[in-house]
Amino acid sequence: MPALSIHTLGYVTALLPLLTTHLCWGLSILLGYIEPCNPYGVDCVSISNTGRHGVAYFLFKAGMLPTTLLLFLFWGLCWQWLALLGQGRHRAWLLVALLGSAALMLYALTLGHSTGYYPVLRRNGIALFLFMTFTLQVVVADGLYRTERWHGAGLGLLWLSTLTLVVALLSVALAAWLGEGYERLENGFEWWLLLLLNLPMLVLARLWQLSGLKMGLRLQE
Structure with a gap:
């Protein structure tokens, strides 16, 4: 089996949810479901509200549901990469990745349903996904920080995670x-x-x- 570069999967995993949410935001404005506004400013809509109505409802699910699988693959590859770099982490962390993907799937599936337990499931799903994703990012960044080659990149990722935490705490x-x-x-x-x-x-x-990281029967540089 020939080795395949995996960075494309990484880019798609990171960009697909961003493209999906922003396209749904634009479509919802275009179709008149929400008022024009800056989503990164004040008095705008939540991410959930961009995918509740019309074509955006189906687009949101079409983008986010594949993201759940891509995310699990992404973190699995991160774990193999850390092992290749001599910074292996306990495989139990893959359970965290699986739970995070499942939580995002729960959120995506319940979006657009406002009766019964759906709102509670949706809120808990997105909260669990955010927490799991942040935790995984910190663990991977720490592993890279401990390597000689990727020490600087790991430090930068740790600072980026710190910024994310600061924004979250500021919100609270x-x-x-x-x-x-x-x-x-x-x-x-x-x-x-x-x-x-x-x-x-x-x-x-x-x-x-x-790094030229490739995937065959196992990761290789």
Whole structure:
């Protein structure tokens, strides 16, 4: 079996959810389901609201459901890469990746349904996905930081994770301070967190490309 470069999978994994959510946002505006607004600013819509109606409903699921599988493959490749670099992590972390993918799938499947337990499942699904993804990114960044070749990249990824954590904590602090007034900012924070959580995957895909990482029966450089 010939070895195949895997950086393309990394880029697709990082970009597919970003493209999906932004296309759904644009379509929902175009079709009149939401008012024109800057999703990264104040008084705009949540990511969920961009995929509730019309064609955007189907586009959202068509983009996010494949992302769940891609994410699990992505983290599995990260674990193999760390092992190749001599920084192997316990395979139990792959269970975290599986749970994160399952949580995103739960969120995507329940989006657009507002009765019964669906809203609760959707909120818990996206919260679990964000937590699992952030945790995995920190663990991978730490593994790279401990290598000689990718020490600088690992440090940069750790700083990026720190920024993500700061934004998340700022969101919590503002929610407690502003009360109902925080509703004007809440959706903007949601969009920023989605962007920040996908940037490390873009960086990792670029590192795979620079290293010439290939996949055959096993990863090889």
